[in-house]
Amino acid sequence: SGQKVCYGDFKHSCYKIAYFQDLSRRVGFQEARQACEIDGGALLSLESEAEQQLIENMLQNLTKSGSGISDGDFWIGLWRSSDGLATSSACPDLYQWADGSISPFRNWYTDEPSCGSEACVVMYHQPTANPGLGGPYLYQWNDDRCNMKH
Numbered sequence: 001s002g003q004k005v006c007y008g009d010f011k012h013s014c015y016k017i018a019y020f021q022d023l024s025r026r027v028g029f030q031e032a033r034q035a036c037e038i039d040g041g042a043l044l045s046l047e048s049e050a051e052q053q054l055i056e057n058m059l060q061n062l063t064k065s066g067s068g069i070s071d072g073d074f075w076i077g078l079w080r081s082s083d084g085l086a087t088s089s090a091c092p093d094l095y096q097w098a099d100g101s102i103s104p105f106r107n108w109y110t111d112e113p114s115c116g117s118e119a120c121v122v123m124y125h126q127p128t129a130n131p132g133l134g135g136p137y138l139y140q141w142n143d144d145r146c147n148m149k150h
Helices: 029-038 049-064
Strands: 003-007 015-019 074-080 095-097 120-125 138-144
Touching: 015 049, 029 074, 049 138, 074 138
Parallel strands: none
Antiparallel strands: 003 015, 074 095, 074 120, 120 138
16 A cells, blocks of 8 residues: 555645555546545645645655655646637636635646646656756646546
């Protein structure tokens, strides 16, 4: 099983982070969403810069704890339904939170979302990758194909 860590704060009773170093254990967006729902939760909806920072701190603490976490992006609950015109300039506005949250907060990496066939969103966690135009690939968001394994 993957390492699962639970943290709570004033607004949420628990944040659960599941990370699988074994690539064969990683799952696509819908599988991750279902796993959260089976546990009585939902994929993460980030509603503010403060909440984004809280999650970043949790991931940094996991890395510092010697847990062996290496490169591996994390699914978050932001996605775009196939109803939207992916090629439209309005594409960034078509993303919605899977749990129904209406927060407008976004933390896209430079030049994201790229849209097209990429409709589900990950939070970057690639500490060993060389930085790109937007800096290190850490904690910003990227749209990805929903069947990718994270």
